[in-house]
Amino acid sequence: MRSAARATATALVCGAAVVLAGEPPPARIAGFTARGSEAERALEARFLKLPETASIRNWHRYFTAEPHPATSQRNNDLAHYIAERWRAQGLEDVVVHRYDVLSSAPREVKVEVLSPERYVPSLREDPIPEDPDTAHPALSGAWLSFSASGDVTAPVVYANSGNPADYDVLRKHGIDPRGKIVVVRYSNPYSYRGFKALTAEREGAAAMIVYSDPAEDGYARGVEYPKGPWGPPSHLQRGGIAYDYIVPGDPLTPGWASVAGARRIAVEEARSVPKLIGIPMSHRDMRPILEKLGGPDAPKEWQGALPLAYRLGGESVRLRVKVDMRTDVQPNYVVEGRIRGGERADEWVVLGNHRDAWEFGGVDPSSGTAALLELTQTLGRLKQEGTRPRRSLVFCSWDGEEVTLTGSTEWGEQFAAELREKAVAYLNVDSAAAGPNLSLSTVGSLAPMIVALSKDLPDPSGGSLYDAWRRPEEPDGAPKPDASLAVTRIGSGSDHTVFLNFVGLPVVEMGFDGPYGVYHSAYDSHHWVATIGDPGFRYQRLMTQLWGAMALRLANADVHPYDFEAYAASLRDFVARLKEIPDIERNLDTPALLARVEGLRAAAQRLASRLERRLAADRIDPKSADRLNGLLRRFEGNWLHQGGIPGRPWFKHVLYAPRYTYAAMTLPGITEAAEAADWPRARAQSAIVEAAIARNAALLDEAGLQLEP
DSSP states (O other): OOOSOOTTTHHHHHOOOOGGGTOOOOSOOTTOOHHHHHHHHHHHHHHHHOOOHHHHHHHHHHHTSSOOOTTSHHHHHHHHHHHHHHHHHTOEEEEEEEEEEEEEEEEEEEEEEEESSOBOOOOSOOOBTTBGGGGOTTOOOSOEETOOOEEEEEEEEEOTTOOHHHHHHHHHTTOOOTTOEEEEESTTTTOOHHHHHHHHHHTTOSEEEEEOOHHHHSTTTSOBTTTSSBOOTTOOOOEEOOOTTTSOSOTTSTTSOOOTTOOOOOGGGOTTSOOSEEEEEOHHHHHHHHHTOOSSBOOGGGOOSSSSOOBOEEEEEEEEEEEEEEEEEEEEEEEEEEEOOSSEEEEEEEEEEEOOOSSSOTTTTHHHHHHHHHHHHHHHHHHHTTOOOSEEEEEEEESOHHHHSHHHHHHHHHTHHHHHHHEEEEEEEEEEESSSEEEEEEOTTTHHHHHHHHTTSBOTTSSBHHHHHHOOSSTTSOOOOGGGTSBOOOOOSSTTHHIIIIIOOOEEEEEEEOOOOOTTSTTSSHHHIIIIISGGGHHHHHHHHHHHHHHHHHHHOSSOOOOHHHHHHHHHHHHHHHTTSTTHHHHSOHHHHHHHHHHHHHHHHHHHHHHHHHHHTTOOOHHHHHHHHHHHTHHHHTTBOTTOBTTBTTOOBSSEEEOTTSOEEESHHHHHHHHTTOHHHHHHHHHHHHHHHHHHHHHHHHHHHTTOO
16 A cells, blocks of 8 residues: 555555545456456445444444443343344354353452541442433442452552553652552553553552543543543443453463363463452542642653642552452353355355443444444345355354453464464454544555445545545644555454464454543443434444445455555565664664565565456456465465464464554564564564565465466
8 A cells, every 4th residue: 555656456456436426436346357346336235225223223222231241141141142133134053152261250349548537439430310321230330350359458659651661750759669559540651451450560569550530531631421422530441451462362271262171271370360459440539549649749741630739659648459359260152153155155254343341331342243233134134135245254242352352362262273274354343433433453455455445435424434534633634645544553452363463364453433431431331322422323334334345345356355565565664663673773684674575565566467467357267266365365374473472472473463552563573572672582583574574475476376377
């Protein structure tokens, strides 16, 4: 996408024109012959008319009727409900997989201020009359999954966002975090709460309290719920703190599926299980503690939005924190269903959304679950009318995502070998809609196809989805270039992780975003979505259309619509970003890496040119296409290194891994070594990447030979 010269591949990757603007559609869609494109456009036109907002609203209301965290009876019942619905919708091979995994649930969570004066926070959220669900008796209080159990009394210190540099600031002010109860904010800047927990554990803290400051998601951002999107004073951000950026999934089966009879390690050996006590709090409950904290003034950038002077603490406030967790093995349930392909049933396009929610999960994940059920209903209707996709569509409802990305990881580990052979791509929707702004990340090979598809979809705001996606953030700004629309730097935090980092598949992660201050709280409800996040359920409908049309193009293409020149452009950007690391150019041969990338780009151009001629001439016979597609599906898996990245062997992709904060990190083996100034390791990792690039350049040339006359 970022290349300046792409004459030979333009027609292949640009897709459809904006029909809404009155322009005639182009002859072909990426990966299709002219005849195949005509049939695909007719199918998509039929498909796009079928999803209904009223139906999506009904799905959404059903899934958000009760809290349904992982391992709860309601969440387990929903698994069987989805299986029943899929069978009724006409899906095939519907099965409910059971994985027995280490799980976590609270028995007792208590906080008490002992001095300078006694105070007991409620650790609960206030009901809101406009939203009756917020008074549901099954709502939990404050808790963090995989918190350790314990009962500690200690002084309190304020550590800003709880990142390593924040503890350096405490020490510079003479404050030792060891044995203290550290109070940290959810963001400032952002980092995953599990990284905050690991950092506090390494620093020797006795416990961690993570709270929602109004500067991040409350009144400082705008109008509070129920009149606006931002969190009210008592809102709690529940969440997991397991170290799934080291190894996700069941902590007791790292790297293999937790099926019946599986070997399990001792919990003491599990690298992803914290040894720290942790709880979340609202800013309403936290304010009386911060007001009494004392100690040195916190730095200016640490000051939040509460009307008080933020201080670092020390000895003036003493807290008792008691957490009693039930940590044991419990079943998780993954629901799988298919629409078998009419021609190539053993080639799969996999689609997934997680089902478990901290409470109602209005946005996260039930907006995605509603879109998934509407999508299966729509595609099931097409199947019953006699229209099957060429390849199989595999649908999955994941469990335990909020805990350790559990269900998807176990399923991916169980079927890794089949997926590497058969899967074309994995398409993930976690939260379908919290607003109108499309956020989409994917590997470079799929980005042009998705941008082209967006031109064919109408946006509720008027014009096409492409027009809305390109809309500048500032009123006087220029439209975003196509190259910046689909983000190709991919982190973690959702169910795409196993498919990219362990299995080695092309992935897409997508959702519509907007102001969203009720994340993981009781206020993330049907009412919030219906009145604020997605009134009219129009963007959940658009997500159903985008998700389904993307799956149909991948399922029906004559040749997988991968753009490897776009992938090479992404990789060139990854190498360029290495230069931001101090001293790297003196210690690492980045020109050699770039030369390898240029070789990959050239091979991609050669393949695209040959493929363009064949598709334009409708000269792709089924046997040649099968051989070619089999080779192309190996491309993403070729980036896997069996030993994984140093220190985190589960993460096997040499181009992608999350940072411990969940943020995207590209060329992870090189990056982590260079940031640690471990230059021998950085050079060894660079050699691994160079070998993978050369392997894929050779693969593309081999694929091109399939297109010789």
